[in-house]
Amino acid sequence: MNESTGTKLPPTQPAPYPHLLAPLDLGFTTLGNRVLMGSMHTGLEEEKNGFERMAAFYAERARGGVGLIVTGGFSPNLAGRVYHFGSQLSFSWQVRKHRLITEAVHAAGGRIALQILHTGRYAYHPLNVAPSKLRAPINRFTPRALSEWGIRKTIGDYVRCAQLAQKAGYDGVEIMGSEGYLINQFIARQTNRRDDQWGGSFENRIRFAVETVRATREKVGPNFIIIFRLSMLDLVEGGSSWEEVVQLAQAIEAAGATLINTGIGWHEARIPTIATMVPRAAFAWVTKRLKGAVNVPLITTNRINTPEVAEEVLASGCADMVSMARPFLADADFVNKAAANRGDEINTCIACNQACLDHIFNGKLSSCLVNPRACHETELSIEKTAARRKIAVVGAGPAGMACATTAAERGHAVTLFDAAEQIGGQFNLARRIPGKEDFAETLRYFGRRIETSGVTLQLNQRVDAELLKAGGFDHVVLATGITPRQPPIAGIDSEKVASYVDIVEGRKVAGKRVAIIGAGGIGFDIGEFLTHAHDDRSEAERFNDEWGIDPSYAHRGGLKPPLDEPAPRQVFLLQRKSSKVGDGLAKTTGWIRRTLLKKRGVQMIGGVNYERIDDAGLHITVDGQATTLAVDTVVVCAGQESRRELLAPLQAAGIPVTLIGGADVATELDAKRAIDQGTRVAAAL
Ligand SMILES: Cc1cc2nc3c(=O)[nH]c(=O)nc-3n(C[C@H](O)[C@H](O)[C@H](O)COP(=O)(O)O)c2cc1C
Numbered sequence: 001m002n003e004s005t006g007t008k009l010p011p012t013q014p015a016p017y018p019h020l021l022a023p024l025d026l027g028f029t030t031l032g033n034r035v036l037m038g039s040m041h042t043g044l045e046e047e048k049n050g051f052e053r054m055a056a057f058y059a060e061r062a063r064g065g066v067g068l069i070v071t072g073g074f075s076p077n078l079a080g081r082v083y084h085f086g087s088q089l090s091f092s093w094q095v096r097k098h099r100l101i102t103e104a105v106h107a108a109g110g111r112i113a114l115q116i117l118h119t120g121r122y123a124y125h126p127l128n129v130a131p132s133k134l135r136a137p138i139n140r141f142t143p144r145a146l147s148e149w150g151i152r153k154t155i156g157d158y159v160r161c162a163q164l165a166q167k168a169g170y171d172g173v174e175i176m177g178s179e180g181y182l183i184n185q186f187i188a189r190q191t192n193r194r195d196d197q198w199g200g201s202f203e204n205r206i207r208f209a210v211e212t213v214r215a216t217r218e219k220v221g222p223n224f225i226i227i228f229r230l231s232m233l234d235l236v237e238g239g240s241s242w243e244e245v246v247q248l249a250q251a252i253e254a255a256g257a258t259l260i261n262t263g264i265g266w267h268e269a270r271i272p273t274i275a276t277m278v279p280r281a282a283f284a285w286v287t288k289r290l291k292g293a294v295n296v297p298l299i300t301t302n303r304i305n306t307p308e309v310a311e312e313v314l315a316s317g318c319a320d321m322v323s324m325a326r327p328f329l330a331d332a333d334f335v336n337k338a339a340a341n342r343g344d345e346i347n348t349c350i351a352c353n354q355a356c357l358d359h360i361f362n363g364k365l366s367s368c369l370v371n372p373r374a375c376h377e378t379e380l381s382i383e384k385t386a387a388r389r390k391i392a393v394v395g396a397g398p399a400g401m402a403c404a405t406t407a408a409e410r411g412h413a414v415t416l417f418d419a420a421e422q423i424g425g426q427f428n429l430a431r432r433i434p435g436k437e438d439f440a441e442t443l444r445y446f447g448r449r450i451e452t453s454g455v456t457l458q459l460n461q462r463v464d465a466e467l468l469k470a471g472g473f474d475h476v477v478l479a480t481g482i483t484p485r486q487p488p489i490a491g492i493d494s495e496k497v498a499s500y501v502d503i504v505e506g507r508k509v510a511g512k513r514v515a516i517i518g519a520g521g522i523g524f525d526i527g528e529f530l531t532h533a534h535d536d537r538s539e540a541e542r543f544n545d546e547w548g549i550d551p552s553y554a555h556r557g558g559l560k561p562p563l564d565e566p567a568p569r570q571v572f573l574l575q576r577k578s579s580k581v582g583d584g585l586a587k588t589t590g591w592i593r594r595t596l597l598k599k600r601g602v603q604m605i606g607g608v609n610y611e612r613i614d615d616a617g618l619h620i621t622v623d624g625q626a627t628t629l630a631v632d633t634v635v636v637c638a639g640q641e642s643r644r645e646l647l648a649p650l651q652a653a654g655i656p657v658t659l660i661g662g663a664d665v666a667t668e669l670d671a672k673r674a675i676d677q678g679t680r681v682a683a684a685l
């Protein structure tokens, strides 16, 4: 009741996400909320006009409400760069460029810290250095062991980098001490075999880390944020014990760190830590173990991708702040949307790695599969149209949804048709694959965006050229997708043959022995679908058991022998090419998918000629040897063909038409290309 007027006030909504959106007092300054945008080297660092582009990229995230941003890693010297080129901050003349970033972020109301990352033996160039001359298993360059003078000089380079960052206007620095980079290489006995004061005892091995923080604090003064990213779970043989993690954290706090961030797994660890099959917040328990052992606030990380999960992590006392990295590629406005109770409008990171990490590993600029504007802020702008047109988009898969919503947001009158009863196209299959459940978030996001952008959605509606002509559309975008390809094999019409769509949609049930024809991304998906055993364990327990992660920390590095679990059926995964099966899979996730199926006993065979299918099974020839796989079911994952029956009639009717997505190119299902193309076509309509 309003006391002065006596009128009834509307009921107040409870404040959303009270833990996540609570300020964090750091003593000399207060952060607006508990959200840290985790460090990501995006490739913009090395681009032409990269600093202007980073300024736009980070400012958009600052406007979106992030409490504290951390930049991608910058090396403190030449030896520490990832490649012989690569980002580095060591010279006064570089300060001016960094000011573009800090000024843009501050003007947007944000805070930003620069990450200092020395790669040590992970540097892909011959100038790399490390505590000891031991080559990393993921690098062909053997490092030079640093001399004592070299160590002192390197610490000085970290300090200088931090001072330059301060001069450039950054609010702080993050010292990268995890993921197996230089500082981590000093800490672990297996990479540090020195017998001087920088090696041997644990106290000696952490000296480099502690000295770096102490010397930095001495020079930057008390009112500058220093985050230390600390490897709390190495996931490599000979990694730190839990007692050592605690000892290190306490020493880092005493040396002057403001915050301690969590690092999970060295790059050479053969355990997935961020891919989509990693359950959400799967490593928050690690940070929780450290709570109470230090007084500085702790940040937790990895696979926290919705405000609900972040809130739960904080509310359950796992940490004082959450780091989210890729979720801010997917949606710059994540925090503002959460704060405005519009969480259902968040474009959720589905942890596919396809446009971020895979791009970086292929020397390309990072972006995001679900948000093609990420890292293209200055170039891909979605402007209001001056000429509103009537547009039909046919097909509500990823390409069609991206195109329809973008066009409607620009001010066009858009109708989106699909013959199915729901939106999503091939994403409806993807989300049913175990470990890919997050793909459903993209459907939720587009479903909501279709509503907010004002697209007229017509489901259960098969269209033809007549109907489109009668509708008076100025332009038709064909996003009609693909149909699975049927390879010409004798007996392909047999009852025991199923398409991958039949299997995932449950129209056909696979028997106990199955052959999969085609070992591309879909073949592997089907392999996972068919070998996933359902039981009572939680997702997190199952993940830890399957990959050998030891939450009790009984073993160094948090490793335990993985459990080999019986799969519900025997599966053969076959491909025509004689190369390694699955070598076409993405760089950062292919090894995980191959390892997982091998653990489940899937037999992978390359160089296969398919002869025929009959009652006895699938007859094949491999290296000239004829064999029969006595299988009950053959699942065909042998590519797809574009569906574009509408193209010719529309052209004949004189209606301007554009093909996008699978209807345009159907070599392999490619949602990244589809969403990017749909968005760009709409931006130009
Ligand atoms: C494209 C990309 C680049 C990254 N670069 C860095 C980096 O320079 N320094 C760093 O500490 N972590 C880096 N990371 C790791 C992230 O900080 C984070 O730990 C990881 O993405 C897991 O968090 P998320 O699930 O919130 O994305 C990078 C991650 C990605 C996807």
Ligand code: SF4
Pocket (backbone or CB within 6 Å): 326, 327, 329, 330, 348, 349, 350, 351, 352, 353, 354, 355, 356, 357, 367, 368, 369, 370, 371
């Ligand atoms: S490309 Fe995939 S993993 Fe990377 S940010 Fe986008 S949705 Fe997340």
